[in-house]
Amino acid sequence: MEKRLTRWLRVLREDLWTADANPLPPSVWLRWLPHGLVILVAIGTAIADMDQLGDGYNLGTETGLLIAVAQGTAVGLAPWRPVPAWWLSTVAVVVSAMGARTQLIAGHAEFNSPWPWSPPAMVAQCVVLYLLALRVPTRAAAETLALTALATYILQGLIGSANYSSTGMLAVALFGGVVLLGSTQRGRREARTQLVEQAGITAEERARRTLLEERSRIARELHDVVAHHMSVISIQAQVAPHLTENPSEELKENLAGIRQNAVEALTELRRVLGVLRSEHPEDQYGIAGAADGTAPHAPQPTLDRLGALVENTRAAGLAVTVEISGEVHPFPPGVELSAYRIIQEALSNALRHAPGSNVRVELDHYPRGLQVRVINSRPARPAPPSPGAGHGLLGMRERATMLGGTLMATETSHGGFVVAAFLPRSDDPSGSHISTGTTGKTATGKTATGKTATGTTGTPATGTTGTTGTTGTTGEKAR
C-alpha cells in the first residue's frame, strides 16, 4: 500500500514537477492570435474612449459613441490596412479634440482633462502607428509620424484651449518611440529576407555553372576518346594500301574515302570541341590526382587502371574490396572511362564523407551493359564538413545519363552510402563491341605481317604492353 503510494507520488512528481512541454501544435487559432489581441485592444480603447468623450469631455453619448467606434475601428483595421487605419484614427482624434475644446473653454468638460490626446486615443494611435511602421517603408512611416505631430502642434500650439492638462508632448514622444521600434524591426526583417534571397540566387547560379562545367568536361573527355579513334582510323586507312603487293585502284579509292571521312570528322570534332583547353581535367578529382599516379599527360583511364585506383584509395585509409562478376567483355572506351570516373568519384566521396569505413566496389558485366556499385559502411568517425558536397554526384549522374544509363545514390539502411550506376554497352546493341573486337584482331595480325616488325629491332612485341585500352584489347589483357 505504502509502496503504491510512493510510486504515485513519483509519477506525480515526474509529470507535474517539470517545465518541459511539447511545442504548441501549429494551429489556425494560434496564427490569428496577434490579430485577436489587436481586436481586444480595439474594443478596450473604444469603451475607454466612449467614457472619456461622453463623460470627460461631455460631448454627449451619441457623438462619444460615434468617435469611439471610429477610434476602435481604426485599431481593429490596423493589422490589415494600416494606412487607412491611421487616417481614420487621426481624423477621429482631431474631431474629438476640436469638440472637447469647445466644452473645455465653456467649462462644461471635466476640469483638467487630458487634451488634445485622451489616454485611450494615445493607446489607439500607438498601436496603429506601430503596426503601420512594421508594414510600410520607413519614409511613409516617418510621414505619418510627422503629420500626427503636426496635427498635435496645430491643435495645442496654434489653436489652443483652456482648463486642460497637456498631453501633446508626451503623445508625440510615445509615437516617435513606437514608429522607431516598428521601422527598425521592419528594416531588420527586410535585410534578412534580402540576404536569404541573395543566398538563394547565388546557390542556384553556382549549381547551374557547376552543371555546365561538369557537362563540358565530360563531353571533352568523351570527345577526346572519339577524336583519338578517328586519328587512328585515318592513319590505318593510309597505311593499308602499303600492306598489299599490288593494291587495286578500287581498294585505294575506298581507303582514300575512309581516310577523307575520318579527316573530315576530325575537323568537325576540333571545331565542336573549340579546343583551347586551359585546364587539366584529371586534376580536379580529389584522390584521383593522386590515384591516377599518371597525371596530366596520361591517356584517359579505362577500367584496367581500376587496380591502381583501388590501391591508392586503400593507401589513403579506406578498406576497399573489389568484386567483379559476369563474363568479361571489353566495353567501348567511353563506357570504361565513365565507369572508371564514377568509381573514382564515389571512392573520393567515401574518403571525404565516411572516413575509416569499409568500401565494396562491385562490377557486374552483363551482355547489355555494365553495373557499377560502390557501397560504403557507416563512417567510423564523423566526417569533417566539406564545402563542395553534391557536385561530385552531379558529375556522376551526368556521365551516366550521357551514355544512356542511370545512376542512383542514396543512404543505406545501415548508415552508409551506395552509388549504383548502370551503363549500357551502347545505344545500338549490335554495334561497338563487335567492331572493337575486330580492331584488336587486326592489330595483332599486322604485327606479324607488317614490314616494320623486322625493321624495328628495338621494340620486340611491345605492342601489347602499352595502354592499348582504347583499341579494345584491354579487356582480354586485363583479365
Next chain:
Amino acid sequence: MTSSAIRVLIADDQQMVRQGFSVLLNTQPDIDVVGQAVHGLDAVAKVAELGPDIVLMDIRMPELGGIEATRRIITEHPHIKVLVLTTFDLDEYVYDALHAGASGFLLKDASADQLAEAVRVVAAGDALLAPGVMRRLITEFSRLRGSAPRAPLKERVADLTERETEVLAHIAQGLSNAEIAERLIVAEQTVKTHVGRILVKLGLRDRTQAAVFAYESGLVRPSGY
C-alpha cells in the same frame, strides 16, 4: 642516300599509330624508322640506345608523358629534335611541348606527304612547321595564362643587332632561310649566319624556340589570323 637517311624514333602508346607511321615513313627513301617506344620512359631509353635524329612523340602516354620525355631527351641530347604528335593542334599540351623544347608538332591525321615533309623540315631546321597555327597557339595561350610580353625577354631582344631582329621577325612569320634571303636581298648563307647568331645570343636551341621567343617577347605582334 641511305647513309644520310633521317633516323626516326616513334614514341606512342598505341601500337596502331606506331605501326602506321613506321609504314608510311619507311616508304620514303630518305627516312628510316629506327625504333619504336611505347611510353615516355621507353622513349628516353631508346633515344640513348639508338641515337635517332628525330623523335615523333605522342603527348599522352602512360609511365611518362610526352612533354616530360621531350624535356629529358633534349636536356641529355641537345642535337636531337622532337616532333610532337597530337590530335588537336590548338591544344595546351602542344604549347607546353613547345616550351619543353619540341621543334614542332604534327596532327595525327596528317597525310603521308605531310608527315614526311614535317620530318624533313624539322631535320633540316631551316624553316618552321605550320607557322600560322603556331602563331595562334602561342598568342592564345600566352594570353590565356596572363603572361603579357615579358620585360626580361624584351631586354634580351636589345642584344640583337637591327638586322638580326629583322631576321628573327621573319623567322616568326614562318619564312624559311631561302625566303628570308630573298626578302632581305642577301645570300642564304648570310641568313644562316644571322640565325646562328640569334640562337646563340638568345640561348635558344632552334628556330621554333626562336619563334616562340619572338611572340612571347612581343617582338612580333600577331595580326590577321
